[in-house]
Amino acid sequence: MNKVAQYFDERADEWEASGSCERNRVQGxxxxxxxxxxxxxxxxxxxxxxxxxxxxLEAKVASATGVDLSTRMVAYAREKFQGVDAVDFIAADALDLDEKHPYDAVVIYNAYPHFMDKPALVEKVYRLLKPGKRFVVAHGKGKDDINRHHQAVAAGVSSGLRAASEESELWRTRFDIEALVDTPEFYAFSGVRL
Incomplete structure (x- = not known):
């Protein structure tokens, strides 16, 4: 089993109670x-x-597809949103996703350090997005807090975060980077598919 999937499978039962799922001011x-x-x-x-x-759902999207390596996290998500037709969840590696029907937006929220092969992720997001559409990588905390938290995480589960200006450089090969946010409370970079 993938180390990242195992790490989150082991934490799935407590994830909702941990506060990691609370709505916060940066999600909008x-x-x-x-x-x-x-x-x-x-x-x-x-x-x-x-x-x-x-x-x-509040934004009235046509569909939202959630993808996660952890089958246990996906099981909880499916239970929470069962009966909501516009929502689907897939337990899979993002790098294995079908590219036949590209998306209008790709969001990676509070998960980026756990994608271990960043160059492959950039290429995959490029192929999953429609031309002229946007991606965002974001965290509800600053990089220093995220990196401190991830120091206790086993090797091979997290890669940590560099400054948004540095981290986004890899993405510039395929995207026009339009926003960089690197504050103690919020970390993000986003761009448009070229």
Missing amino acids: AVLSLACVQEGDRVLDLGCGTGVMIPLY
């Missing part, structure tokens, strides 16, 4: 940076138990 900014609009098809990579799904 995440939607704005991804330019999520009514009628969009949104892909949420590293969705966990679906913390962003209520915001997508």
Whole structure:
């Protein structure tokens, strides 16, 4: 089993109670940076138990697809949103996703350090997005807090975060980077598919 999937499977039962799923003030900014609009098809990579799904639904998206390596996290998400037709969850590696039907927005919220192959992720997001559409990588805390937290995480589960200006450089090969946020309370970069 993948180390990242195992790490989150082991924490799935306590995830909701840990406060990791609470709605916070930066989540609306995440939607704005991804330019999520009514009628969009949104892909949420590293969705966990679906913390962003209520915001997508409030934005009246046509569909929201959550993808996570952890089958246990996806099971919780499916239970929370069962009966909501616009929502689907897939337990899979994002790098294995079908690219036949590209999305209007790709969101990676509170999950980016757990994507270990960043160059492959950039290429995959590029192929999963429609031309001219946006992605966002974001965290509800600053990089220093995230990196301190991830020091206790086993090797191979997290890669940590560099400054948003540095981290986004890899993405510039395929995207026009339009926003960089690197504060103690919020970390994000976003861009448009070239």
